[in-house]
Amino acid sequence: MSSIEANFDGLVGPTHNYAGLSEGNVASLNNAQSISSPKKAAKQGLAKMKALHDMGFVQGVLAPQARPDIGVLRRVGFGGNDQQVLEKAYKHAPVLLSACFSASSMWTANAATVSPSGDTQDGKIHFTPANLTNKFHRSIEPKTTGNILKAVFNDEATFSHHEHLPENDHFGDEGAANHTRLCQDYGKQGIEIFTFGRYAFNRSMPKPTIFPARQTKEASEAIARLHQLNEKNTVYVQQNPDVIDQGVFHNDVIAVGNRNVLFYHEQAFLNTDQFKQQLQERFEEQLYFVEAPTEQVSVEDCVSSYLFNTQLVSHNDNEMSIIAPMHCKENEAVYRYLQSVVQADNPISNVHYFDVNESMKNGGGPACLRLRVALTENEVNAVNPQCLLNDDLFNRLNQWIDKYYRDQLAFSDLKDGNLLKESYDALDELTKILNIGNVYSFQQ
Numbered sequence: 001m002s003s004i005e006a007n008f009d010g011l012v013g014p015t016h017n018y019a020g021l022s023e024g025n026v027a028s029l030n031n032a033q034s035i036s037s038p039k040k041a042a043k044q045g046l047a048k049m050k051a052l053h054d055m056g057f058v059q060g061v062l063a064p065q066a067r068p069d070i071g072v073l074r075r076v077g078f079g080g081n082d083q084q085v086l087e088k089a090y091k092h093a094p095v096l097l098s099a100c101f102s103a104s105s106m107w108t109a110n111a112a113t114v115s116p117s118g119d120t121q122d123g124k125i126h127f128t129p130a131n132l133t134n135k136f137h138r139s140i141e142p143k144t145t146g147n148i149l150k151a152v153f154n155d156e157a158t159f160s161h162h163e164h165l166p167e168n169d170h171f172g173d174e175g176a177a178n179h180t181r182l183c184q185d186y187g188k189q190g191i192e193i194f195t196f197g198r199y200a201f202n203r204s205m206p207k208p209t210i211f212p213a214r215q216t217k218e219a220s221e222a223i224a225r226l227h228q229l230n231e232k233n234t235v236y237v238q239q240n241p242d243v244i245d246q247g248v249f250h251n252d253v254i255a256v257g258n259r260n261v262l263f264y265h266e267q268a269f270l271n272t273d274q275f276k277q278q279l280q281e282r283f284e285e286q287l288y289f290v291e292a293p294t295e296q297v298s299v300e301d302c303v304s305s306y307l308f309n310t311q312l313v314s315h316n317d318n319e320m321s322i323i324a325p326m327h328c329k330e331n332e333a334v335y336r337y338l339q340s341v342v343q344a345d346n347p348i349s350n351v352h353y354f355d356v357n358e359s360m361k362n363g364g365g366p367a368c369l370r371l372r373v374a375l376t377e378n379e380v381n382a383v384n385p386q387c388l389l390n391d392d393l394f395n396r397l398n399q400w401i402d403k404y405y406r407d408q409l410a411f412s413d414l415k416d417g418n419l420l421k422e423s424y425d426a427l428d429e430l431t432k433i434l435n436i437g438n439v440y441s442f443q444q
């Protein structure tokens with residue numbers, strides 16, 4: 001086996017709900033307060049993992065955050081026993097309560113930025129958890145994310161773990177959702193592309209006017225320094241502020257790269273020609289720019305179908321598949337466009353559609369649900385083996401979901417102390433299944 005790219009998907013947590021917490025994320029706001037199905041959500045995610053495993057890919061599993069985050073509720077002044085804390089928050093600060101229940105860590109594309117060993121000066125794989133400062137419910141993720149990543153990638157000779165960036169909007173960082181990599185071989189030097197939405201310290205530069213730009217250039221530069229990237233192989237590009245204002249809150253809603261292919265919408269970036277030229281100069285061999293024109297697919301279609309929030313996976317040196325949400329099949333213009341991509345002269349030869357609707361309703365497609373980690377054969381062997389999916393783990397996780405997860409969750413359920421207990425019991429058992437130790441504060 002040569003070098004590969006593994007996907008580490010987030011297991012959807014037992015408190016998955018629709019709270020309308022993400023301004024700028026159209027699906028999140030549109031589905032606010034609808035009734036969720038945590039069981040269905042977790043099973044949809046697990047089915048996608050299993051399908052990729054069955055296609056022959058290395059598939060990892062990342063544990064969710066412990067929710068509700070009762071520690072945050074106490075920190076902001078709700079006291080008493082756990083049940084009293086929940087009831088008081090339900091009455092006086094309902095939105096805050098739902099933020100502390102959010103299962104948003106399922107979108108592991110936002111867990112961290114990862115730089116493979118081929119790109120880093122010390123030859124280790126570097127991880128920096130994303131601080132996710134722009135949304136309160138997500139800003140409470142990075143510490144536990146760091147614990148989980150250290151437990152999965154737990155070999156100091158192979159993996160280097162950094163602390164998340166300063167917790168301020170100036171260093172707003174959304175992880176791999178704004179980062180992609182082009183390379184000829186996963187294990188060799190590649191080009192890391194950091195896409196940012198605004199400049200933190202220079203007010204005169206372009207930025208969106210309606211919705212927030214979550215990622216700053218300063219954050220991206222800090223990650224590149226921490227990860228010891230070579231300047232020559234690092235490219236920064238600004239997201240087109242107009243598309244952020246149309247609901248493209250992360251770059252992975254409008255672009256995805258893999259090996260020698262960059263698949264994106266013509267309006268995705270600012271200064272696209274200059275960006276393409278920079279990439280081509282650095283790449284040396286042929287690069288395929290698969291650019292969707294607006295006249296075939298509108299930005300609105302991209303946002304509603306998640307055409308680019310797809311996984312681009314390599315079966316071998318010449319053949320790739322797109323892992324797409326079912327919404328892409330249901331949208332006529334998008335479906336037609338995808339068929340033309342498969343027929344055109346590029347390595348993409350197939351599209352596989354998956355039902356991840358529970359996640360889509362909160363603005364997360366197939367690509368949001370996974371963190372990519374390029375690994376050499378030795379590096380695969382250094383990963384915690386109990387976090388790598390096989391038939392046995394798939395069956396155990398299915399049974400574990402059946403045992404603990406509810407079929408339905410409504411906002412009024414969040415004041416129920418039993419839900420907290422079910423959730424913590426489930427996660428306590430999960431840490432044993434995945435052999436990741438006591439990563440949660442309720443276990444310490």
Ligand SMILES: NCCC[C@H](NC(=O)CCC(=O)O)C(=O)O
Nearest residue numbers: 018019020021022028107364368
């Ligand atoms: N990469 C996809 C992330 C989606 C995520 N949605 C949410 O958090 C919605 C949660 C809610 O509204 O209940 C976000 O916007 O960061």
